[in-house]
Amino acid sequence: MSKLTDVPKRILIGRALRSDRLGETLLPKRIALPVFASDPLSSVAYAPGEVLLVLSIAGVSAYHFSPWIAVAVVVLMFTVVASYRQNVHAYPSGGGDYEVATTNLGSRAGLTVASALLVDYVLTVAVSIASGIENLGSAVPFVVQHKVLCAVAVIVLLTLMNLRGVKESGKLFAIPTYVFVGGVFIMIVWGAVRGLVLGDTMRAPTADFHIKAEHQGLAGFALVFLLLRAFSSGCAALTGVEAISNGVPAFRKPKSKNAATTLAMMGLLAVTMFCGIIALAMSTNVRMAENPATDLLRGGRPLGSGYVQNPVISQVAEAVFGKGSFLFVLLAAATALVLFLAANTAYNGFPLLGSILAQDRYLPRQLHTRGDRLAFSNGIVLLAGAATLLTFIYGADSTRLIQLYIVGVFVSFTLSQTGMVRHWNRHLAVEQDPAVRRRMVRSRAINAFGAFFTGLVLVVVLVTKFTHGAWVALLGMCLFYATMTAIRKHYDGVAEELSAPEEPDDDMVRPSRVHSVVLISKIHRPTLRALAYARLMRSDTLEALTVNVDPAETKALREEWERRGIDVPLKVLDSPYREITRPVIEYVKGLRKESPRDAVSVIIPEYVVGHWYEHLLHNQSALRLKGRLLFTPGVMVTSVPYQLASSEVAKQRARKRQEWSAPGAVRRGPAAVRPKEPSATKD
């Protein structure tokens, strides 16, 4: 039998050797950075603008606070990065926030984190695509004029790509991400050179506009509140930082160290770009307003609803590079592409988190199977549907969508860091080595500060954004939480009902005899095969059963039965209402009533067809009958399939489906690395 048990290995080896997969199995840092960081890096495309937008409420003078807000974001970013570097070392299996929270704070905290992350994946798609469209629109106006349409088109495109199973490659991420990062740095450096060295005056296209402050001369508490709101918006730059902590297994060895380094690089790049863009925006006099149509004035008059407010990054690029220049267009394209890639990461993360939740029985079990196309499809379609809904409701307006964002991220940050503090406490309780203890105490301090700071930000975000849309995100989280709790409760109930007692009870009494019944509609190959198989099974009694729906047909059947000399007795059930299911069910029930200790085996010949529409034309009675028989106790239902020529089509399709590669394979690392203990095979 050794040949047979090799089959899974052969599949594995066959796969592992496929040349196009070889290079991808483990990621070097230079590839890991773009693979994991497209989300946080791309957020510098919208975060600076959101800060200015909020500040503009208090008039252009409030723009002077923007460097301070940038500093706060930088401090927060370093705190979060430092905290997650601890996670990466402590959980090299790539458990992520859900695992950290569940392990250390219990299942409720874990489920809260999971709900928050699920909501945030949806928002990552909606926000990133909306912002991508806005950036693209600064170069291609058509796109902004049909914002919702284009955003939905991108969602549909990403969805189809992921449903079909595009093979992700590191390069796919690397090129646009590096072009984007490089472009932004060139812009910052060139802007600094032009402004500081050459003494050029660079003016953003909106530099001449005036802002009509909604609240002129804000001070005291109101001003603090506004600054906190601006800070909350700036925190959008932090979304996706946790991605690396989920992907440690995909790194080259030493995994944790490489992941931690990549995390630090990402943080550094992100804050540099964020601050650089803010600085350029200040020096080129970018003017943004929450309601540009009414609050932006040119020559004392509002701009009106026809005005399209371009993102800060594109306004700055226009000021530095010049409108329509090659670098301007390249940066706009790279920005949009990186944002779409960021949206794509949610397409990987959402089903993957779903599969982990399914493993813990918070979601339908079938989502658990990794690399199963159907499982991923469900997640992908759910994600795309929710994102499309949000895009429609909020008109693909990134500014309005960002109000919903961030809540989830910070719920997850805070709980994860709190969990890490517990983690160190537990380890400190048993650890003796003073050197290790010192490191643990330091880690705990970092995580404790991280938990405190992110918790504080969470409160700020909730307070400043609740009425602006954060309540929608909270509602979404509650829905996910309630659904998953209900599913878990159901599974637990079923498991209890199914659990087998140690001693056989009444329910487990072994039936004494088996009575086989072969269902016959007419004599053809499938029925003859079913009869042959039924004979093989050597049950205690065997009979053929037909339902008399049309007396003429039944008569013909009986004659042919005798002519062919089939040695199984044929029983005919009357069915005055031309029903098939009911007479059979009643007959089977009758058999059971006569001898309750016996089992009944119902054997149904089926023919297997290939096209979906052929299914509508065949086997419907058999299917319904099977469905009903399953509710009858003491019955087993056997299908004896007969493959028609057209079934080959479906077989090919199924095979193709098997070779489908799930999205996100690169980020998750090779599957073979996962199992925590060697698998054993019994021969």
Next chain:
Amino acid sequence: MSKLTDVPKRILIGRALRSDRLGETLLPKRIALPVFASDPLSSVAYAPGEVLLVLSIAGVSAYHFSPWIAVAVVVLMFTVVASYRQNVHAYPSGGGDYEVATTNLGSRAGLTVASALLVDYVLTVAVSIASGIENLGSAVPFVVQHKVLCAVAVIVLLTLMNLRGVKESGKLFAIPTYVFVGGVFIMIVWGAVRGLVLGDTMRAPTADFHIKAEHQGLAGFALVFLLLRAFSSGCAALTGVEAISNGVPAFRKPKSKNAATTLAMMGLLAVTMFCGIIALAMSTNVRMAENPATDLLRGGRPLGSGYVQNPVISQVAEAVFGKGSFLFVLLAAATALVLFLAANTAYNGFPLLGSILAQDRYLPRQLHTRGDRLAFSNGIVLLAGAATLLTFIYGADSTRLIQLYIVGVFVSFTLSQTGMVRHWNRHLAVEQDPAVRRRMVRSRAINAFGAFFTGLVLVVVLVTKFTHGAWVALLGMCLFYATMTAIRKHYDGVAEELSAPEEPDDDMVRPSRVHSVVLISKIHRPTLRALAYARLMRSDTLEALTVNVDPAETKALREEWERRGIDVPLKVLDSPYREITRPVIEYVKGLRKESPRDAVSVIIPEYVVGHWYEHLLHNQSALRLKGRLLFTPGVMVTSVPYQLASSEVAKQRARKRQEWSAPGAVRRGPAAVRPKEPSATKD
């Protein structure tokens, strides 16, 4: 075993005795008339108006032709009724036009008739409901102001009623139909008395309007064409006349004679009402126009788009009874109700015809089963969907919908009557008795004239209405025809592929041994039951199979297996990709490859749950695996169900579904009457 074979009889008898059904089993003429005639009788609510509408194109002077058109319709009605009286005598089984055409003219003619009838059922729903809404609107203006909405609401209501399975009773039809017929006759008589005896001047609400003729002074060919078009529209009064010929088995004995008498009564009532309404419309100076907004003038000025043109019958009722009087409102309500009943008859006819077509393998076989809820549901939903579509497209405007109507009816009339001529020819060729021969020759003459006249009308309808909308109906017929031909072709191909040879060939070789495999995920009641059943089957080899998705779980399973001392060997398949389906399929294929002459029996424990959402949570892997295994040759797949407590819900639901009574039961007559030969049961 006699007890068991009684079950179907007990069901039958138990049903037949149910008191609420007793009275309905066979229909007396006074009930049969309203049951079958609501469609043709209700059409007098719109047919007269359509005649005046078309005539108005040539100005009000053309109204003088309306009595002549009425005469033509009357002659046609008598011809059709006389013809169908022959059908009823010749085909007492209630075969209807489809059977007559198929038997006598071949399957293509039959299929053409069937396509035409299916299209006409859809139009019956759309036209009747649109007209019902318009009639109701003459008393309740709100309804006309939201025409499409109300029409769709009625369609939805009828659909839900029919899906749920309302028990039709003769009374349901009788009361509104007799109120409607009585009301119209009272109106005609009272109108005649007021006009001729009392000398009152009755004036319709539109009597003072002037008609702006679209083509003033039409003459010659153009006038003839217009008159033919008006006649075509008047022919709407004939739709549904064929219904009685489908329902002969529902009549009391002597069935054919009673059906023929009812047919004659119906024809007489319809033409009297039709002519009476036309006469009253002429004497009260009703003014109708195709485009009332522009072509109806008051004081020389068009009425504008706000004007709602009430149906002729309601205008006449207003003139005779007075607006808002009790009789006026009663008649409007009865008219609307009868029209909705007429629409409801299509809900019965459409799935019934579908079931006959399914018997002849032109439609999916599962539609064949009579009284099967699912089969009817499909038909009902298809009908409702098509009718809703038409209602939307044509804005629930009965005048525009009627352009599509009638084509189908006359296709069916013509082919049916032609078939009857063939029928008599065939019988005359063998009949010797001169008295019988004389009757046959007379019948043939009637049918020949009927075929000629209806064929002529068909040509007229096609010529005058093709561009006005008849092409849509023809397109629909072609679609039905093509679909049904394709389905039949598919079934024939499959039947050929499946047909069993007299001598066993390679494919029929009986497998020599059977290798049983029980799939195990964990040890619980369902698996223990499956193992017990598998042991009962005494196959040649038996083993348990599990897929190693999670090594820890697999280890625990193996330990419990040994601890419980289960005497079936447990085989573990590795699955590095956490797949379940593929390793099992590969393993089964391997077994088959090793010993190709053996069969493999795969036994799958399943637990049966009750709610639909529970299905999403369970057995999905099992279902998919079963689906894939069916494509693997030499395999039989056995489900061993374990019923969870919640499955009771689904069982109750299934039982309730069984007791559902299909719509149209009254019209079809009792089921037990149908079988043409006594059914035999072998014990």
